Amino acid sequence: MASASRQFVRAATRASTRSAFSVAPRQAFHQNGRRYYSSEPAQKSSNLWLYLTGAAAVGGGAYFFLNGSNASATPKVFSPTKEDYQKVYDAIADRLEEDGDYDDGSFGPVLLRLAWHASGTFDKNTGTGGSNGATMRFHPESGHGANAGLIAARDFLEPIKAKFPWITYADLWILGGVCAIQEMQGPAIPFRPGRSDLAANSCPPEGRLPDASQGGDHLRNIFYRMGFNDREIVALSGGHALGRCHTTRSGYSGPWTFSPTILTNDFFRLLIEEKWQWKKWNGPAQYEDKTTKSLMMLPTDMALVLDKKFKPFTELYAKDNDAFFKDFSNVMVRLFELGVPFAEGSENSRWTMKTKWDQ
Numbered sequence: 001m002a003s004a005s006r007q008f009v010r011a012a013t014r015a016s017t018r019s020a021f022s023v024a025p026r027q028a029f030h031q032n033g034r035r036y037y038s039s040e041p042a043q044k045s046s047n048l049w050l051y052l053t054g055a056a057a058v059g060g061g062a063y064f065f066l067n068g069s070n071a072s073a074t075p076k077v078f079s080p081t082k083e084d085y086q087k088v089y090d091a092i093a094d095r096l097e098e099d100g101d102y103d104d105g106s107f108g109p110v111l112l113r114l115a116w117h118a119s120g121t122f123d124k125n126t127g128t129g130g131s132n133g134a135t136m137r138f139h140p141e142s143g144h145g146a147n148a149g150l151i152a153a154r155d156f157l158e159p160i161k162a163k164f165p166w167i168t169y170a171d172l173w174i175l176g177g178v179c180a181i182q183e184m185q186g187p188a189i190p191f192r193p194g195r196s197d198l199a200a201n202s203c204p205p206e207g208r209l210p211d212a213s214q215g216g217d218h219l220r221n222i223f224y225r226m227g228f229n230d231r232e233i234v235a236l237s238g239g240h241a242l243g244r245c246h247t248t249r250s251g252y253s254g255p256w257t258f259s260p261t262i263l264t265n266d267f268f269r270l271l272i273e274e275k276w277q278w279k280k281w282n283g284p285a286q287y288e289d290k291t292t293k294s295l296m297m298l299p300t301d302m303a304l305v306l307d308k309k310f311k312p313f314t315e316l317y318a319k320d321n322d323a324f325f326k327d328f329s330n331v332m333v334r335l336f337e338l339g340v341p342f343a344e345g346s347e348n349s350r351w352t353m354k355t356k357w358d359q
Contacts, residue, residue, distance in 0.1 A: 078166045082351045085193060088164050089353040092179045106261040107156050108180035109243025114153035115177025115336060117146060121204040122338035124227045129208060130339015133198035134169035146209040149249035170195030174336045182355050184242060186263035187325040189332050190350035194342050212298040213284060216307035219300055226338060234304055234313040235327040241267040245296065251284045254296035268318035271305050
């Protein structure tokens with residue numbers, strides 16, 4: 001009964017957005033760079049192909065497979081096209097909301113977190129880490145504290161991998177993040193395939209992802225190591241418009257916005273416009289909004305308004321959703337490509353996947 005009630009509430013709150021998207025382009029939902037339908041409190045009321053080499057590329061994005069499951073199996077070479085990756089994207093999109101009891105009814109936020117955590121380990125000084133490798137499949141990386149709960153995203157994608165065995169885990173995880181952003185009404189994120197799956201000995205050391213209990217200097221230490229500047233750090237933080245924290249994972253609790261499955265600039269608007277106070281509870285130090293006490297902000301989030309160099313960009317994105325979307329798209333493309341040895345000139349081979357409502 002409780003499950004049915006939750007699904008009814010979700011369906012009702014999305015009626016003005018989800019259904020509308022099926023009959024109108026997304027641009028119709030922008031007014032002066034702001035989407036007005038979100039960020040307000042709810043009113044009371046397999047085939048037989050086996051993967052052979054960890055998807056080792058043989059040139060031009062081609063991959064080796066064994067056709068068959070016995071000793072007489074013959075190797076095959078498959079060269080995926082944009083249409084093949086679109087089919088993978090569609091398979092992910094079709095399942096995002098299949099479990100109405102998972103978080104806020106969508107696997108989108110946790111898929112984005114998987115793609116971000118797989119990419120955010122990059123170290124520009126050593127060239128290690130990044131989205132190439134999908135090494136979170138292995139210990140110790142799968143057990144890193146920052147990756148708690150991401151098994152939900154990895155398990156979610158396993159049936160997709162079984163259906164499309166030619167795609168590497170590394171490309172699949174990133175395509176899952178791209179799909180999540182776009183299907184949650186965010187900007188287009190051009191996708192470039194070409195990541196390989198690596199072995200456990202390529203796992204990066206723990207400590208390369210942000211510690212939510214820290215401040216601005218910590219954020220710079222983490223993101224400068226990847227090659228990002230202050231504006232890009234703030235733009236990337238806008239991903240916190242999606243999803244929520246869990247006491248069983250990070251220890252923190254609650255969503256950042258009132259629309260945790262729709263991407264807007266509301267994370268920044270709320271940071272600027274709302275009054276925040278320390279939450280009185282037995283968990284780690286976090287903020288809550290004074291108005292409803294139902295939203296949360298992390299110490300690293302508050303650094304975006306407390307730090308004099310971060311704050312101007314936070315104010316910009318709070319006022320201009322289009323500016324946020326433009327910068328967010330650009331920086332996510334960079335993040336998702338960190339550490340990948342793409343072929344020279346392939347930056348012109350990025351593809352924009354069609355959303356379900358654009359097909």
